[in-house]
Amino acid sequence: MTQPLRTDILIIGAGLAGSLLAWRLMQAGKSIHIVHHPSLLSASRVAAGLINPVTGQRLVLQENIELLLPSAKKLYRQLEAQFHSQFFFEKEMLRSLQHDKAKLAWKKRQNNPTYQSYLSNIDGQSSVIKQHQTGYLDTNALLDSLHTYFQERHCITISDVRQEDIKNYQTHCQWQHITASKLIFSQGWREINGKFFAFLPFQPAKGEILHLSTPHSLPDYILNQGKWLLPLKDKSFKIGATYQTDASDEQPSESGKHELLEALKNMPIKQKDISIISHQAGIRPNTLDKHPFLGMHPKHQHIGIFNGFGSKGSLLIPWHSQCMCEHLIHDTTLPSDADIQRFTCV
Numbered sequence: 001m002t003q004p005l006r007t008d009i010l011i012i013g014a015g016l017a018g019s020l021l022a023w024r025l026m027q028a029g030k031s032i033h034i035v036h037h038p039s040l041l042s043a044s045r046v047a048a049g050l051i052n053p054v055t056g057q058r059l060v061l062q063e064n065i066e067l068l069l070p071s072a073k074k075l076y077r078q079l080e081a082q083f084h085s086q087f088f089f090e091k092e093m094l095r096s097l098q099h100d101k102a103k104l105a106w107k108k109r110q111n112n113p114t115y116q117s118y119l120s121n122i123d124g125q126s127s128v129i130k131q132h133q134t135g136y137l138d139t140n141a142l143l144d145s146l147h148t149y150f151q152e153r154h155c156i157t158i159s160d161v162r163q164e165d166i167k168n169y170q171t172h173c174q175w176q177h178i179t180a181s182k183l184i185f186s187q188g189w190r191e192i193n194g195k196f197f198a199f200l201p202f203q204p205a206k207g208e209i210l211h212l213s214t215p216h217s218l219p220d221y222i223l224n225q226g227k228w229l230l231p232l233k234d235k236s237f238k239i240g241a242t243y244q245t246d247a248s249d250e251q252p253s254e255s256g257k258h259e260l261l262e263a264l265k266n267m268p269i270k271q272k273d274i275s276i277i278s279h280q281a282g283i284r285p286n287t288l289d290k291h292p293f294l295g296m297h298p299k300h301q302h303i304g305i306f307n308g309f310g311s312k313g314s315l316l317i318p319w320h321s322q323c324m325c326e327h328l329i330h331d332t333t334l335p336s337d338a339d340i341q342r343f344t345c346v
């Protein structure tokens, strides 16, 4: 029979959100246990891990970038030092301004001092700009290292958790043989099917990515033409991503592949001899107001959520995991735009 186990915090889900929160809590001296199921596809395993402070046709700078980016870089460098492996790769991005909206936005932004460290002109070009402070996180390498670390410390269990099996008491909660002072759900988009946080306005969005190889040389920067092309360290490259608000399945589709291969034709690289290594799909845990979901359940004080990082997990999770960690340990106030207290309809 499985021995009973006591832990400070039980986390359900080991994508980027659950794993980085667990790491931060362990570093802060808390005991943790994680439960996840690898056969339940994780968006973090599909994501390209791009970090891009200025996005969209309107070239909008991410809110709180001055907090988010340093926090992300610091955490990824700490993890690299811990695991003797590089996870975060800084790479500039060339952004093609294909539509009038983007050209107009650039006109507005180019003399704005706030944007100067993120965007710049390329001499003689009117429809291509450079984006700085961009790069990508190798999410699979980072998650492999973290999961091995958790396994070596016997604090990760593989199981498909049914929220109906969670017992919620006055002072603690329990799932199977594990008793925890607090339980945090980091299940990505699957939270929409749960019993505790279904009241939160998730807007899951399916996405597909192609991983390709070519014998020809690739640019040393990320290309962004609406669809992006990410050259990787092993000379292969990724192209993505599709965006579909109907998130009824996680399967790669022929239409998704076609959309990406059509976008590839317009990329300034040699088109001959390209072959497909893999084609993956996943579901982003997007939210209606585009802000993450952090905090404890309004009725069940030992049960919380750390989720809703949408299309920007690599940039958003490091800083928000710090906020959530401090909230769980010291009861500090959460950032108001991420705190689930903004929704009252339970």
Ligand SMILES: Cc1cc2nc3c(=O)[nH]c(=O)nc-3n(C[C@H](O)[C@H](O)[C@H](O)COP(=O)(O)OP(=O)(O)OC[C@H]3O[C@@H](n4cnc5c(N)ncnc54)[C@H](O)[C@@H]3O)c2cc1C
Pocket: 012, 013, 014, 015, 016, 017, 018, 035, 036, 037, 038, 039, 040, 041, 042, 043, 044, 045, 046, 047, 048, 049, 050, 051, 159, 160, 161, 162, 186, 187, 188, 189, 190, 206, 207, 208, 209, 240, 241, 242, 281, 282, 283, 284, 285, 307, 308, 309, 310, 311, 312, 313, 314, 315
């Ligand atoms: C095609 C695509 C491209 C993307 N590109 C980027 C990008 O370039 N840059 C970027 O920053 N972000 C990108 N994203 C978004 C990014 O993937 C997410 O923001 C982030 O990975 C979310 O992490 P998460 O841990 O919340 O969710 P997930 O990674 O989905 O993890 C959820 C975890 O919960 C577990 N789980 C779920 N239900 C249960 C259950 N019942 N029992 C046990 N375990 C359970 C799963 O096994 C998994 O471990 C992309 C996403 C997609 C789909």
